[in-house]
Amino acid sequence: MNKDNCFQLGHIAKVHGLHGEVLLVLDVDYPEDYEDLEHVFVEKGNRLVPFILEHMVPQPNNKFLAKFEEFDQVEQVKPMVGAALYLPLSLLPELKEDQFYYHELVGYTVIDETLGELGEVKVIYDLETQDLIGMDYQGKEVLIPIQDGILQGVNKAEKKVFCRLPDGLLDIYLEA
CATH class of the missing domain: 2.30.30.240 (PRC-barrel domain)
Structure with missing residues (x-):
């Protein structure tokens, strides 16, 4: 996936617990629009790498507790802290005529x-x-x-x- 075809959804803020969960912070107006995500692209270096979400639980203030498939230990997700999250532009919600991204x-x-x-x-x-x-x-x-x-x-x-x-x-x- 190319960054030009994507928008930045947010970032991985920190590790949560010992079993590979992370806290995601979404930089969006309506976080509820993204509750049912099945995957995200995580920036690693200059590349966007797809990760499948096992779960994503809403928290207050545009945050979500999330777990990526096959990541079960804190050591696996610790290097991802601070990484930006992306989604394809095609997943942006439709806006009203007088609104814009x-x-x-x-x-x-x-x-x-x-x-x-x-x-x-x-x-x-x-x-x-x-x-x-x-x-x-x-x-x-x-x-x-x-x-x-x-x-x-x-x-x-x-x-x-x-x-x-x-x-x-x-x-x-x-x-x-």
Whole structure:
């Protein structure tokens, strides 16, 4: 499986108990959509390796206790702690017309309500503290926070992201 065809579901947070169970943390809005997973792809190095789930029990705060088939000892799962979990894009739940996934914005044109067309979305940075749009502007990467008040809307049909950039944001990136 290729990362370009997948989305990051979450990560393996820690080992639980002595019989190969792990605690998964899912970075999703609706964890209940993933309760019946039969498998996940675990990032090992630069590869995604499929693992079959024996069980996955919901816990509070987007967490699940999980056990992979044929992993019965803590020593088998300990090296997996911290590894990212992926699923194919085809397993993403359908969204309403006015909703979107961040990864869909790559390639969209960024339009500021005052400055007009700015550039193209090159990457989405999914950070712990906040998510950012990485846009190419005059040969430099500009990071735009994905927040209410800054991100005004998205037109999927026209592949445009509408925003209201904070005063001086572009100047920070253009200074030598």
